[in-house]
Amino acid sequence: MSLLVIGSVAFDAIETPFGKTDKIIGGAASYISLSASYFVKPINLVAVVGGDFPQEYIDSIRSKGVDTKGLQIKSTEKSFFWSGKYNYDLNSRDTLITELNVLGNFDPIIPDDYQNCEYLMLGNLSPDVQLKVIERLHNRPKLIVLDTMNFWMDIALDSLKQVISKVDVLTINDEEARQLSGEYQLKKAAQKIMLLGPKYLIIKKGEHGAILFHEDRSFYAPALLLDQVFDPTGAGDTFAGGFLGYIAKKDKTDFDTLKKALVYGSAMASFCVEKFGTENLFNLTEQQIEDRFNQFRIMVEF
């Protein structure tokens, strides 16, 4: 099955209580693609970087089975750069630098080879760019997953609602679900948000797990209790990559498959946060992923 990923590929510079990094591989589409690559290949990537983005970074992403034909390189421009510093509890962070650079006028060009993708992951980007991607696909994918954030609710709510109306699965965090729906109770919030279009809603609660909503049903995956959380950057994107990667691998979109996908997504996110940036997403084994999947079952079985 083919999976198309749209999102940012970027530089991140991260500081946590445990250390700091220089400009490492960042961006939603990087995390999503690397995570999904453990489930299905190839991953077709549509993104944009500047001439400053090292070829070795691109090669390392390609080495995981990610097709980078759709990765535009604007040689005279600079890559998107985000820098942030996490507080002691790792639950809050301060953004130090956001340089949009090439992302400011990103035109998502979809290579012909990618046209017949069956699964589409719209990583966090301007809703206008996300809409363009849907419009430019000749056939509608079997399942479209959309990630977004409060920033777009604040400045582009109409466009955001338009793209939300066209997707199957929306992933947001609990605060964003409350903001988007105007409801505090998550059950009510979920019902209102699904009225906007998506058949499925995933509410991510960070260290408190994630909830999948569908019609009047819900399914809860806790977050694993880890020995060490090192860097939460990209956890949500890694989750989304594992989630849709598993669905694409199974080529099924029923509720039971999505429940398991939620657990695989959570398992991938748990690896992500154990090291800086994307580091832990390069050398996982199938067995490690299965072991962690099984830990979720043990944690909730009674």
Place this chain on the structure above:
Amino acid sequence: MSLLVIGSVAFDAIETPFGKTDKIIGGAASYISLSASYFVKPINLVAVVGGDFPQEYIDSIRSKGVDTKGLQIKSTEKSFFWSGKYNYDLNSRDTLITELNVLGNFDPIIPDDYQNCEYLMLGNLSPDVQLKVIERLHNRPKLIVLDTMNFWMDIALDSLKQVISKVDVLTINDEEARQLSGEYQLKKAAQKIMLLGPKYLIIKKGEHGAILFHEDRSFYAPALLLDQVFDPTGAGDTFAGGFLGYIAKKDKTDFDTLKKALVYGSAMASFCVEKFGTENLFNLTEQQIEDRFNQFRIMVEF
């Protein structure tokens, strides 16, 4: 099996965004006893009230199979009174009034009839009072569950650690676990706290569920997604009552039994928050409780 409950029986006056109450039945031991009464009888109650505590309140508690022989009535004094106001999200509250009254010099006298209790629930009280109860029992119960709060960590840490060292199960919330252990990650926090004595630790996370720790194992019960949360007062106590009530009913203290007990406790807490105060704990049916227990299974099964 016999269950002994020690804690406050009191007046609460509660204000939430949905309404407010006059002086209704409050206190940890009230919630614990009422909740446990759905699992095992009699519940033996040791507590103290003043002469102002209405006989009808005592009768209503007795009507649920709670033995009130151990409820001291100090006719010339006033009952413990707490008044609080919840904010919009119901996750934070301001205490408006705390009048200790009879609780200030509570001497927990244990009637002879209660001496051979097999299960003991030490509701939130001064650790010195909790210690006295343990010392005054001629035989050690099969399982002792202790509830406490950050207040006692702040002002009576040595006494608290002493009582913690004598119990089998400690229940606290996530912030309290972090305070008590000095560790942010709950897994590490739990390991450190269990070194203080308890074989089991329950970390309550409110709307995010509860985790049971034992040796190197952990078990997670989510909070159900309710249509309406009306008043969170007493949810933790109701949880504890259902938890230990189920254990006493089964008369088993292995990890598998405690896992199910965690779910029953969570189920009882979910009823508690749907109405004001103890209101919803008076008229539940066994079938309602079983249905809710099964909802937990549906919510996590994959």
